[in-house]
Amino acid sequence: MKNNIDRRCRECGIGKIAPLARAGRKAQHRTMELEIPATIAIPTCDNCGAEWMDRAMARKIDHAMEGVYRQALRNTLLALLDQITAHAPMRQVERLIGLSEGYLSKVKSGRSEPSAELLSSLGLLARDVTGGLKDLDRLWTDAEKGALHDKRYGPAPSKTHEEQGATPARKFRRAG
Amino acid sequence: MKARVPHWALERVKGLVAEGKVWVQITRALQFFETRGSAYDTARATIASLTQRAFAHSTAQTQDVCDVYGVVVDGGWYLKICIDETVPEVAVISFHPLERPLRTNGGEVKPKGWQAPGPASRRGR
Numbered sequence: 001m002k003n004n005i006d007r008r009c010r011e012c013g014i015g016k017i018a019p020l021a022r023a024g025r026k027a028q029h030r031t032m033e034l035e036i037p038a039t040i041a042i043p044t045c046d047n048c049g050a051e052w053m054d055r056a057m058a059r060k061i062d063h064a065m066e067g068v069y070r071q072a073l074r075n076t077l078l079a080l081l082d083q084i085t086a087h088a089p090m091r092q093v094e095r096l097i098g099l100s101e102g103y104l105s106k107v108k109s110g111r112s113e114p115s116a117e118l119l120s121s122l123g124l125l126a127r128d129v130t131g132g133l134k135d136l137d138r139l140w141t142d143a144e145k146g147a148l149h150d151k152r153y154g155p156a157p158s159k160t161h162e163e164q165g166a167t168p169a170r171k172f173r174r175a176g
Numbered sequence: 177m178k179a180r181v182p183h184w185a186l187e188r189v190k191g192l193v194a195e196g197k198v199w200v201q202i203t204r205a206l207q208f209f210e211t212r213g214s215a216y217d218t219a220r221a222t223i224a225s226l227t228q229r230a231f232a233h234s235t236a237q238t239q240d241v242c243d244v245y246g247v248v249v250d251g252g253w254y255l256k257i258c259i260d261e262t263v264p265e266v267a268v269i270s271f272h273p274l275e276r277p278l279r280t281n282g283g284e285v286k287p288k289g290w291q292a293p294g295p296a297s298r299r300g301r
Contacts, residue, residue: 010258010267011201013238030210050201055220058212065211 007043007052015047029065031116032072037064070113077107077114080122087129096136097121179281182243183234184259186226189266193223197265204272208250219271222247222255229282242269246278251288254278 009015019041026033036042040061043052053061081104084093090104099118106112125132142148146156182189192198198220209215230245235256242258256270274287 058216062211
């Protein structure tokens with residue numbers, strides 16, 4: 001790819017495309033709109049402002065944005081944990097969300113990276129910690145009892161072998 | 177009815193794409209993808225699989241002639257390309273979901289979830 005060629009912008013047909021690095025540019029990356037690092041020079045039309053890229057530039061921007069995104073996840077997680085642990089012990093939260101004991105401490109201390117999925121769960125929980133934990137407790141109780149069960153997906157978890165429709169007892173009676 | 181023919185020969189467009197000579201302006205598409213890389217790769221793969229059936233019409237930009245295609249990505253998408261002969265490479269000028277149906281050689285490509293306007297709007301009310 002010849003990156004040193006003077007390209008005319010095909011969007012407006014007027015401007016020339018040149019690398020432009022500046023603060024204040026925002027872009028969607030995964031789940032968030034974040035500021036692109038000011039040091040990243042993106043080929044930009046000097047007339048209409050259209051941003052152009054080839055594969056290498058796309059990857060360069062993604063790499064830079066991934067760092068920004070990871071930091072935003074961490075900052076959000078720390079704020080959410082402060083909110084949540086003001087109402088409930090971390091151990092209880094870990095148990096009901098399905099995390100291993102001590103995992104949230106690991107994430108909080110930076111020894112593990114938070115995921116967007118984790119933040120989604122914590123974010124919803126933080127809106128109503130007490131109510132949310134009760135709902136989670138009820139969810140798992142209902143799941144154990146098969147109350148949420150749809151028979152299209154197989155037998156309910158609490159059903160015995162006979163309840164599932166197996167016939168060894170009936171065969172025994174027929175033979176008798 | 178005779179099929180419309182793109183201004184930029186599809187074989188040449190695909191040849192340049194196969195060599196990785198694609199330069200994209202897809203700011204509008206970014207909101208539909210996780211990363212710029214995935215948006216770029218989807219645009220490139222879409223062009224690589226183009227057929228003349230997907231061609232809609234050619235259109236004059238300020239100093240270029242561009243070809244417009246209606247493709248199915250997740251619902252109907254609008255793709256506008258030309259070849260920048262100064263490089264040469266394929267320039268992807270637009271790649272985003274359709275806002276309204278687009279008639280192509282292969283028939284009408286509709287936006288995702290498109291519902292035709294009701295009789296009142298057709299009367300121009």
